[in-house]
Amino acid sequence: MRAKKPVFKFSPAEFVPFRDRAVIERVRRIPKERLTKHRNPNFKIRIVKDSEIEFLWLADLFHRIKTSADEGRRLVMIMPNPWPAYSRLAHLLNQARVNCRHLHTFNMDEYANEHGEIAPETWEFGFLHSFKKYFYANLDRKLRPPEKQIQGPTNKNLKDYGRMIADLGGADICYSGPGWTGHLAFIEPDAPEFAGSLAEWKKMGPRICTLSPFTIAQNSLHGSFGMSGDLAAVPPKAATIGPAEVIAAKHRIDMHAITVDGSFASWQRFTTRLVLHGPVTPRIPESILQTLRTDVWVSESLAENIEPRWEKGY
Numbered sequence: 001m002r003a004k005k006p007v008f009k010f011s012p013a014e015f016v017p018f019r020d021r022a023v024i025e026r027v028r029r030i031p032k033e034r035l036t037k038h039r040n041p042n043f044k045i046r047i048v049k050d051s052e053i054e055f056l057w058l059a060d061l062f063h064r065i066k067t068s069a070d071e072g073r074r075l076v077m078i079m080p081n082p083w084p085a086y087s088r089l090a091h092l093l094n095q096a097r098v099n100c101r102h103l104h105t106f107n108m109d110e111y112a113n114e115h116g117e118i119a120p121e122t123w124e125f126g127f128l129h130s131f132k133k134y135f136y137a138n139l140d141r142k143l144r145p146p147e148k149q150i151q152g153p154t155n156k157n158l159k160d161y162g163r164m165i166a167d168l169g170g171a172d173i174c175y176s177g178p179g180w181t182g183h184l185a186f187i188e189p190d191a192p193e194f195a196g197s198l199a200e201w202k203k204m205g206p207r208i209c210t211l212s213p214f215t216i217a218q219n220s221l222h223g224s225f226g227m228s229g230d231l232a233a234v235p236p237k238a239a240t241i242g243p244a245e246v247i248a249a250k251h252r253i254d255m256h257a258i259t260v261d262g263s264f265a266s267w268q269r270f271t272t273r274l275v276l277h278g279p280v281t282p283r284i285p286e287s288i289l290q291t292l293r294t295d296v297w298v299s300e301s302l303a304e305n306i307e308p309r310w311e312k313g314y
Contacts (some may be wrong), residue, residue, distance in 0.1 A: 003312040017181050017189040017212065018274065018283045027273040032303045037137035038276070043289065045276060045296040045301045051180040053257040054085055056297060057175070059091050060253060066098045076104045076165065076250060078241065082130035090138035103145045106165055107152035108185040109174070109240040115299045118155050122127055125224050128152030153206060153239035162205035162245055169171060174249035177256060178275045180214040180267045182284040186240035188212045189283045194242075204242040211238055213222060215264040218267060221260065243288055254289055265314075272302050 011247040036045040050055065057081045061077075068075035093100060107127050111119045119126040128151075136150050151162055166169055181189050188194065191209045194201060216234045217223060247251065259266040275286035276296065289296070 012024040014214065017214075019277070020279075023278055024274075027277050028270060028306050029179075030273050030277055031305050033124075035273070035276070035298065035303050038290070041292055043291075043296065044291040045298060046295070047135055047298050050299045050301050052255065053255055053299050057253070057255060058085065058089055058092065060173075062092050062096075062098075065093060065103055066096060066102060068172075069102055070096050070102065071233065072101050072102070074104065074168065076168045076171045078106050078108050078165070078245065078257040079131065080136055080175045080211045082107070082127050082179060084134055085150070086131065086135035087138045090135050093140075093143060094140045098143060100139060100143050100145045104149045104168055105131070105151065106161070106241075108174070109238050110153045111235040112208050112237040112239050114236050116237060118153055118158065118208075121152070121154075126152075128154075130224075146160060151239075158206055158208070158239050161239075161240065163194070165215060165241075165245055166248065171245065171249040172251065174246050174252045176246070176252065176254050176286070176289075177258070178254075178268065178271050179212075180218045180271060181212045182271055182275045182286050183212070183215060184243070184246060184285040184288070184314075186211065186215070187243060187285040188215065189285055194282060194285075196282070197204040198280070198282060202243050202247060202288070205244045206239065206241050207239050209238055220236055227261065243285070246288065248294065252289060252292060253285070254294055254296065256302045259299075259301055264304075266302060267305045269302050269304065269306060272298060273306070 013020065018087065030062050034049070036047060038045055064075060110127050121128045123129055131152065132150060136144060151157070151164065177270055178184070183189065186209050188211060190212055193207050193209045194204060196204070216231055219234045220231050221227055231259055256268060256272045258268045273285055276285050276290070278287055280287045280290055
């Protein structure tokens with residue numbers, strides 16, 4: 001009689017933010033063809049070509065800015081981390097001669113040091129610095145909104161940051177994408193600054209947040225930090241909007257398309273399944289979008305099944 005093979009079992013490491021093994025195994029097995037199915041009809045998931053994500057995002061940005069300008073109404077946008085693609089948006093607006101004086105933008109987060117001091121606009125790796133460098137500076141001067149309408153969290157305004165958005169009628173659109181921890185903006189699942197029940201958490205506004213080691217590792221692979229795993233290059237804390245600002249937005253677009261320098265490798269493939277089909281909990285901050293009117297774009301690479309690839313190492 002052949003002996004049974006021993007079964008090796010283990011629990012996720014204590015530092016993993018979400019550790020429910022049954023949920024993890026369930027979402028890990030979700031195949032590509034079932035990824036877009038969700039019980040909330042207002043939570044619309046689409047799988048799109050890898051090459052189309054940036055185009056769709058820029059097209060949506062341009063359409064909203066131009067339409068609101070044509071209609072003579074104010075547009076309030078919560079913006080994700082800036083990068084060079086914003087210069088392409090500026091080019092489109094310049095070519096179409098879109099007057100952007102009606103536009104109000106709020107960056108969703110900004111780095112901070114261990115003392116909770118937010119990076120100044122002059123810091124070259126900061127989000128407000130990059131947003132103005134790639135977007136605002138590339139807009140024709142005649143088309144730019146007043147600079148005071150281009151905002152990011154600062155030491156001076158953080159206490160009032162949520163109210164600043166609310167006083168404009170709330171955000172018309174909030175763009176996002178999950179971090180490795182499932183964070184939304186820099187709302188981390190294991191940060192003491194965001195501890196509380198789901199009901200309490202949903203009411204939390206902007207604050208300084210302790211970054212997860214996973215977020216620091218993730219961002220150490222970003223081009224701005226050299227893509228070399230330099231953990232010491234990434235600040236330990238950040239200023240961020242809270243769940244309250246995301247929930248209050250009139251609409252949301254969530255993008256899932258991050259791979260390691262265009263390869264198949266991605267820390268986001270599993271996180272995508274967890275935030276789209278896991279439980280709604282502060283332990284998976286992006287999961288709150290499942291309860292809200294949200295358009296989700298998942299790249300084909302991220303939608304691929306999670307399975308061993310024995311021919312690969314790292």
